[in-house]
Amino acid sequence: MPSRKTVRKHLAAHIAGAACVIAACAIAPRVYAQAADWKPQLVAPPGNVYGPNDPIRLRLPPLPVEVLQTLALELDDFDVTGFVSSDGELAVLTPPQPLAYGEHQLRLVENAPDGSIIERGVWTVSVRKSAAFREAGLQAAVTLNALRRIADDDLPEPAAKRDQWNGAAQLQGAVADGNWRFTGQADLLASGERALLPRGEEGDHIDLGSFLLGYENGPVVARAGHHSVGPDSLIMSGFGRRGVSLGLQSARTGAAATAFSLRTADVIGFQEGFGIGDSDNRTDGVTVTFRPLGGATDALYVSATYLKGEGPSQSGAVGTGIAGDTTAVEGRAASVIADGTLLERRLRLRGEYAATRFDFDGDGRDLNGDNFIDSTENLAPERDDAYHALVTFTPWHDKLVGGQPFAWNLGVENKRIGTFFRSPANPIGVSDRELVRGFTGVNWSAFDAQLSIGRERDNVNDLPLIAQTETAQNVLSLTYAPQPAYEPLPDGSLPPPSWYGQPLLNLSLIDVDQDIVRAGLGLTPGALNKVRTLALTASFTYPTWSWTLGHTIGKSENFIGQAPDTKTDASQLSASFRIGERWTFGPSVQWSRTDESDVPVDFGYGPRRLETLTAGLNIGYLHSDRVSATFGYNLNRSDASDGSQDVRTSDVIANVAWTVVPAREMRPGLTLALDGQWHDFDDRVFAGSNVNHYQIFLRASVSWLPTW
Amino acid sequence: MRRATKRLSAAVLLAVLPMASVPAAVTGVTASPAAERVAVARTTAVALRWNVATNAAGTVTSPAGEFRTPGGALLGKINQPLSQTVTAGVTAIVETVRVPADVIERARREGNDRLLYRRSFTDGAAASGEIVLHIAPGGAAAFGVGRVALAFDTGEAARVAARGEKLQAHAELSYTGMGRLRALWEVAGPNPDAERPAWRPIGEVLQTLAARDAATFASPALPTEIAGFYLVRLRIAEPEPAFEAPIVRYAVRQE
Numbered sequence: 001m002p003s004r005k006t007v008r009k010h011l012a013a014h015i016a017g018a019a020c021v022i023a024a025c026a027i028a029p030r031v032y033a034q035a036a037d038w039k040p041q042l043v044a045p046p047g048n049v050y051g052p053n054d055p056i057r058l059r060l061p062p063l064p065v066e067v068l069q070t071l072a073l074e075l076d077d078f079d080v081t082g083f084v085s086s087d088g089e090l091a092v093l094t095p096p097q098p099l100a101y102g103e104h105q106l107r108l109v110e111n112a113p114d115g116s117i118i119e120r121g122v123w124t125v126s127v128r129k130s131a132a133f134r135e136a137g138l139q140a141a142v143t144l145n146a147l148r149r150i151a152d153d154d155l156p157e158p159a160a161k162r163d164q165w166n167g168a169a170q171l172q173g174a175v176a177d178g179n180w181r182f183t184g185q186a187d188l189l190a191s192g193e194r195a196l197l198p199r200g201e202e203g204d205h206i207d208l209g210s211f212l213l214g215y216e217n218g219p220v221v222a223r224a225g226h227h228s229v230g231p232d233s234l235i236m237s238g239f240g241r242r243g244v245s246l247g248l249q250s251a252r253t254g255a256a257a258t259a260f261s262l263r264t265a266d267v268i269g270f271q272e273g274f275g276i277g278d279s280d281n282r283t284d285g286v287t288v289t290f291r292p293l294g295g296a297t298d299a300l301y302v303s304a305t306y307l308k309g310e311g312p313s314q315s316g317a318v319g320t321g322i323a324g325d326t327t328a329v330e331g332r333a334a335s336v337i338a339d340g341t342l343l344e345r346r347l348r349l350r351g352e353y354a355a356t357r358f359d360f361d362g363d364g365r366d367l368n369g370d371n372f373i374d375s376t377e378n379l380a381p382e383r384d385d386a387y388h389a390l391v392t393f394t395p396w397h398d399k400l401v402g403g404q405p406f407a408w409n410l411g412v413e414n415k416r417i418g419t420f421f422r423s424p425a426n427p428i429g430v431s432d433r434e435l436v437r438g439f440t441g442v443n444w445s446a447f448d449a450q451l452s453i454g455r456e457r458d459n460v461n462d463l464p465l466i467a468q469t470e471t472a473q474n475v476l477s478l479t480y481a482p483q484p485a486y487e488p489l490p491d492g493s494l495p496p497p498s499w500y501g502q503p504l505l506n507l508s509l510i511d512v513d514q515d516i517v518r519a520g521l522g523l524t525p526g527a528l529n530k531v532r533t534l535a536l537t538a539s540f541t542y543p544t545w546s547w548t549l550g551h552t553i554g555k556s557e558n559f560i561g562q563a564p565d566t567k568t569d570a571s572q573l574s575a576s577f578r579i580g581e582r583w584t585f586g587p588s589v590q591w592s593r594t595d596e597s598d599v600p601v602d603f604g605y606g607p608r609r610l611e612t613l614t615a616g617l618n619i620g621y622l623h624s625d626r627v628s629a630t631f632g633y634n635l636n637r638s639d640a641s642d643g644s645q646d647v648r649t650s651d652v653i654a655n656v657a658w659t660v661v662p663a664r665e666m667r668p669g670l671t672l673a674l675d676g677q678w679h680d681f682d683d684r685v686f687a688g689s690n691v692n693h694y695q696i697f698l699r700a701s702v703s704w705l706p707t708w
Numbered sequence: 709m710r711r712a713t714k715r716l717s718a719a720v721l722l723a724v725l726p727m728a729s730v731p732a733a734v735t736g737v738t739a740s741p742a743a744e745r746v747a748v749a750r751t752t753a754v755a756l757r758w759n760v761a762t763n764a765a766g767t768v769t770s771p772a773g774e775f776r777t778p779g780g781a782l783l784g785k786i787n788q789p790l791s792q793t794v795t796a797g798v799t800a801i802v803e804t805v806r807v808p809a810d811v812i813e814r815a816r817r818e819g820n821d822r823l824l825y826r827r828s829f830t831d832g833a834a835a836s837g838e839i840v841l842h843i844a845p846g847g848a849a850a851f852g853v854g855r856v857a858l859a860f861d862t863g864e865a866a867r868v869a870a871r872g873e874k875l876q877a878h879a880e881l882s883y884t885g886m887g888r889l890r891a892l893w894e895v896a897g898p899n900p901d902a903e904r905p906a907w908r909p910i911g912e913v914l915q916t917l918a919a920r921d922a923a924t925f926a927s928p929a930l931p932t933e934i935a936g937f938y939l940v941r942l943r944i945a946e947p948e949p950a951f952e953a954p955i956v957r958y959a960v961r962q963e
Contacts, residue, residue, distance in 0.1 A: 147899060166936065187864070209867050209868065268866060319866065321858035322855075323857075323951040325751040379810060428855070430921045432846055458847050520842075522745070528847070556916045556918075562745075570914055590912055602741040618933070636892065651906070657935075669962075699935075701962035703963035
């Protein structure tokens with residue numbers, strides 16, 4: 001589709017060529033229509049259904065060439081006259097690219113000699129999959145791998161099967177008509193070894209990764225599967241879980257209300273259906289969002305959330321990648337957020353208040369082992385609250401300094417979170433904090449600077465038996481990222497980039513001071529911890545390669561004999577090269593050295609130095625569209641100066657692949673490959689788990705990319 | 709590493725060590741450190757070493773640990789057995805125990821500013837030892853990782869990627885106290901051994917964690933050049949976590 005909107009006054013010139021095509025439609029008839037009252041006709045498509053690629057035909061009456069030269073055809077306000085051809089007495093518009101399913105507006109206009117525009121016809125063209133559905137499609141991307149291990153040495157016993165298989169599929173589909181639309185997507189994994197799949201031996205050879213079904217019908221939005229609901233808040237954050245939600249939303253007012261039911265501890269695989277069948281492991285709630293000042297403005301936005309949940313909120317089922325406290329808890333939480341802007345959006349005010357009622361042990365713990373939980377074995381719920389206030393100010397939006405945009409912002413936030421504030425839908429929710437932080441940022445030309453100064457106290461509730469600490473955390477980040485401007489050479493080509501290509505330099509400094517400000521058991525007022533980290537990063541990008549260099553210096557001190565003092569130096573270098581059209585290289589090195597001193601006596605060791613080296617090299621070779629090869633080498637070495645640790649791991653991964661038959665739409669493809677792996681693990685202190693083995697697989701991969 | 713002795717999880721110990729064939733009498737048990745801090749109302753991971761004195765070689769076991777108030781009231785149990793072969797003398801058995809938030813809270817509500825974690829070791833004759841756990845603010849508590857949530861960019865724990873697709877994993881850590889985190893991003897695959905994956909380190913995480921209680925780390929770019937099945941984990945070497953590193957997985961399509 002042309003990228004610019006029709007400019008009608010220029011149509012005559014534009015049409016000069018294309019109009020000949022339209023004109024050709026009308027050359028045959030010798031009797032011209034009356035110029036003032038003629039009407040074009042849209043020719044119905046076969047079956048009365050337009051597909052995304054179907055031509056659109058117009059029947060024009062016989063017209064003088066002078067009139068035809070002033071005609072223009074618009075599709076969705078884009079000039080498509082250049083894509084019109086003739087077919088006898090018909091003007092045929094062939095879409096330059098598939099039209100989206102749905103309704104499109106087609107318009108034929110005539111630019112009259114007096115400069116006026118006469119609309120000769122306007123039609124609504126409905127592009128549909130079929131008469132029954134406006135849209136109906138399913139795409140799949142499937143791979144099935146069959147492997148035979150053709151060579152190996154020293155594999156750990158019992159060795160894995162010589163013949164193996166695995167596979168994967170991505171499925172995506174949509175059906176729509178009228179106001180409704182149903183969508184779905186899912187990832188499937190398969191393996192001959194069930195232990196490789198998320199649920200391990202508990203599952204089958206084919207299992208489900210994530211999935212999501214969606215349904216929209218006007219203001220109604222429903223979803224089932226893995227998703228999150230509502231805006232981030234103190235009571236619900238990072239809570240993407242399997243479950244269902246049903247919402248109503250108004251495009252006109254911006255108001256929305258969503259009720260949800262999500263599994264508290266996430267789950268994966270073909271189990272637990274939509275995840276809401278277990279009331280002991282479910283979080284239900286509702287979130288409401290509206291704009292009190294009207295839907296067309298973002299001057300004020302208000303949202304409120306209420307939820308109630310039960311289950312092990314800190315952990316997930318096997319295969320979900322979540323490991324934490326498995327205690328089943330129970331809780332209720334409510335939050336109200338108001339977020340608005342003033343002074344032409346230069347001032348932003350955001351406030352949130354939340355309250356929770358949290359039961360740390362849910363139904364309780366059977367402490368005496370009598371299979372019954374009495375009142376003494378069940379903690380009563382604890383109530384607490386939290387608030388967060390944020391103010392940011394941007395003095396101007398479009399200031400120029402030295403001809404370059406100059407942006408400045410500053411802000412302050414205050415957050416108070418009670419010691420017992422906890423929500424089942426915010427598994428990483430921080431509690432027991434009172435924070436005041438100021439921050440500012442400046443961006444000018446290639447420079448960017450960000451500064452944050454914060455003070456935080458814990459134990460904000462009145463717990464006299466427990467100590468109180470205060471933490472000062474200051475962060476400074478400076479970035480320089482110039483955009484070199486290259487003037488074209490006389491021959492029009494661009495000059496070679498300078499030696500530094502396109503650079504990006506960053507310096508960041510983090511300073512943390514933690515003190516005990518109120519005595520508690522074993523803790524007396526005074527310094528607790530001090531941490532300083534300085535990181536320098538430089539990256540340089542060129543047309544066909546890039547490299548990055550970084551160095552970090554860190555120092556931490558503990559003043560109460562709880563942890564060793566440390567000094568850390570860490571460097572990293574990585575690069576990515578493309579040589580010609582066939583070769584790619586990706587080397588990387590990461591090295592760190594940590595000196596530990598003032599080691600607490602009960603640690604059982606004295607001052608020492610720890611060093612770690614991690615290096616990698618990836619090489620890719622593209623021989624042709626059908627034949628490619630990759631090679632990867634990884635090395636890791638960790639050792640300690642006191643001899644307590646000396647581990648080396650080396651790996652080589654290599655592969656040669658030949659695409660015998662490429663997959664094309666409904667036709668499956670076939671690829672043959674040799675995959676080789678060598679692994680060496682050498683623990684020079686605890687040698688019991690040392691291994692050194694290799695294996696080579698012959699692999700046949702069938703790929704299928706069908707679309708219906 | 710919190711202790712000089714290399715830490716082995718209880719599960720590993722059980723799996724690799726033979727059961728006792730020679731009776732040994734446990735003559736004494738002490739914990740090192742003798743006291744540690746746990747965070748008020750927050751699950752806290754505490755690393756400790758049991759120094760078990762025996763009068764003969766053999767295998768000592770401890771079926772479970774108990775949390776008790778200083779007055780002796782039971783607060784909770786850890787049904788995680790420990791077992792280790794010993795020689796006559798003192799043997800260190802390491803453990804990272806996760807002290808649940810409700811156990812700490814139960815102790816506090818009963819008017820205590822501390823609780824005890826106790827284990828009894830036996831092989832013939834039994835003896836028990838305990839560590840005192842002082843209740844402290846989260847920032848001053850023992851440095852420990854209580855929770856890890858691992859996922860790919862889009863939040864999934866299992867996904868399918870196209871060959872050559874840019875793919876990263878993210879780890880969300882909840883912790884108490886302050887200390888140095890040392891961890892390795894590791895990948896196994898394509899086509900890893902399901903029982904004994906050959907983990908290869910692809911990047912190190914080395915950072916002092918302080919004052920925030922939660923941190924997120926991104927992995928280096930994950931390999932997607934070769935079709936097949938892959939496993940990913942963030943193996944935390946320091947502080948020793950109280951759980952096995954969670955794993956996420958992905959499959960790379962050929963086309």
